[in-house]
Amino acid sequence: MRFLVEPAKVGVLIFVAAILQVTLFSSAQILGGTPDVVLLTLMAIALLRGSVYGASAGFAAGLLVDTANLGTLGVTSLLLTIAGYWIGRYGETTGRDRLHAPYVSVAVATVLVQFGALFLHYMLGDPVSARIALLDALPAKVLLNLILTLPVYALVRRALAFATVPEGATEVRLLG
Amino acid sequence: MAGALVLLSIVPGGGLHGVQSTGAAVLRPFEVGAERVAAPFRDAYNWFAGLVHAKSENARLRTQVDKYRQLAIQSKNAVQENSDLKRQLRFVGSPEFPSGFNYIATEIVSRAPSEFQQQVTIAAGSVNGVRLDDPVVTPDGLVGLVTKVAHNESQVSLVTDPASKVSAMDNVTRATGIVGVGQGRGTLILDRVSKSQSINPDDLIVTQGWRVPPLKSLYPHGIPIGYVTGASQNDLDLYWNVQLHPNVDFGSLQNVLVLVPKKRH
Numbered sequence: 001m002r003f004l005v006e007p008a009k010v011g012v013l014i015f016v017a018a019i020l021q022v023t024l025f026s027s028a029q030i031l032g033g034t035p036d037v038v039l040l041t042l043m044a045i046a047l048l049r050g051s052v053y054g055a056s057a058g059f060a061a062g063l064l065v066d067t068a069n070l071g072t073l074g075v076t077s078l079l080l081t082i083a084g085y086w087i088g089r090y091g092e093t094t095g096r097d098r099l100h101a102p103y104v105s106v107a108v109a110t111v112l113v114q115f116g117a118l119f120l121h122y123m124l125g126d127p128v129s130a131r132i133a134l135l136d137a138l139p140a141k142v143l144l145n146l147i148l149t150l151p152v153y154a155l156v157r158r159a160l161a162f163a164t165v166p167e168g169a170t171e172v173r174l175l176g
Numbered sequence: 177m178a179g180a181l182v183l184l185s186i187v188p189g190g191g192l193h194g195v196q197s198t199g200a201a202v203l204r205p206f207e208v209g210a211e212r213v214a215a216p217f218r219d220a221y222n223w224f225a226g227l228v229h230a231k232s233e234n235a236r237l238r239t240q241v242d243k244y245r246q247l248a249i250q251s252k253n254a255v256q257e258n259s260d261l262k263r264q265l266r267f268v269g270s271p272e273f274p275s276g277f278n279y280i281a282t283e284i285v286s287r288a289p290s291e292f293q294q295q296v297t298i299a300a301g302s303v304n305g306v307r308l309d310d311p312v313v314t315p316d317g318l319v320g321l322v323t324k325v326a327h328n329e330s331q332v333s334l335v336t337d338p339a340s341k342v343s344a345m346d347n348v349t350r351a352t353g354i355v356g357v358g359q360g361r362g363t364l365i366l367d368r369v370s371k372s373q374s375i376n377p378d379d380l381i382v383t384q385g386w387r388v389p390p391l392k393s394l395y396p397h398g399i400p401i402g403y404v405t406g407a408s409q410n411d412l413d414l415y416w417n418v419q420l421h422p423n424v425d426f427g428s429l430q431n432v433l434v435l436v437p438k439k440r441h
Contacts, residue, residue, distance in 0.1 A: 022286035067199035070331040074181025127338035
């Protein structure tokens with residue numbers, strides 16, 4: 001059963017973040033932008049648990065958001081799956097043990113997800129305004145996400161560490 | 177897998193609508209719970225934010241009250257005269273707002289998470305009598321249109337959605353046009369108003385509610401949309417360039433009314 005604990009914790013975190021995003025944070029418009037706590041939670045999970053967890057959590061988070069909003073299923077999933085995988089790979093390679101890794105991940109992922117969303121909605125034939133999405137909203141969104149990065153990262157790290165069973169000893173140390 | 181989901185979602189009859197509807201129903205209690213927990217904090221924020229502009233807003237509203245008090249007296253006489261004349265002519269009209277409609281009062285359970293989607297989800301669906309293309313209002317004015325209906329939830333596209341177009345008219349000068357999204361965030365424009373018609377600042381813009389059998393507007397006549405903040409024209413333009421300020425504050429929407437015709441065809 002121990003192998004189920006970690007995915008369950010990630011699942012609960014993503015579920016809470018998605019519900020908070022669609023009910024609370026999406027309406028909190030500050031300086032023309034809205035914070036994206038789903039992306040922030042995903043960033044923390046991907047950096048702490050790797051690319052596979054990042055991609056899976058991104059897919060699930062996107063599915064929840066699209067379901068709750070009765071939006072086109074899969075659009076947010078596609079974006080967040082790629083974002084989660086990329087952040088996970090960054091954490092496993094270049095960003096390993098770097099203090100600035102969460103901030104870099106959030107800034108880059110926010111910009112890329114916004115551009116990606118614009119492209120996808122355009123390809124799906126939705127009427128989109130690049131000016132509103134990129135000039136009006138994006139700078140404020142990046143700023144708000146960067147401000148929330150530290151608290152969200154710390155919360156997710158604590159939550160993932162909660163009730164984690166320590167690994168048993170795998171080596172024998174010879175004494176004497 | 178996500179790409180396949182997108183394809184299945186956009187293909188008509190892709191079979192995902194029922195799954196999504198069930199999923200939305202499962203998520204709804206959590207959304208309602210989160211909304212109720214967040215409501216006091218949001219109210220407190222709005223209260224403090226309102227204080228910042230309270231003084232200037234108070235002066236502006238006092239001026240408006242004086243103006244509308246005079247208009248109300250004139251309107252009362254005009255309504256009475258209109259009613260008498262219609263009776264004398266045995267005039268047969270279409271369902272009027274608000275007398276020709278019933279309301280379904282409901283709350284907003286979720287909002288789209290990005291700037292690309294100007295939609296909200298309401299806690300009333302087909303089981304409550306909501307149907308596709310039902311207009312949605314608040315006491316302040318027009319909110320939007322029902323664009324997707326699930327069993328006990330519906331998606332409402334706001335007037336600020338780039339796809340939204342509403343035939344509208346100036347309540348004072350009777351100039352007609354089409355309300356769409358403006359350049360700035362949350363602003364609206366009244367497009368296609370020919371230069372032969374007149375438009376004045378502070379005029380109220382309402383839905384036109386046209387009817388050309390067998391077609392008719394999705395919105396009944398007379399729902400307030402916003403007031404004119406600026407109107408300009410130059411030699412090159414074919415139409416007036418009219419900016420509107422919406423009556424509804426879309427940022428703090430919490431409860432809405434879905435208009436259901438008393439006689440649904």
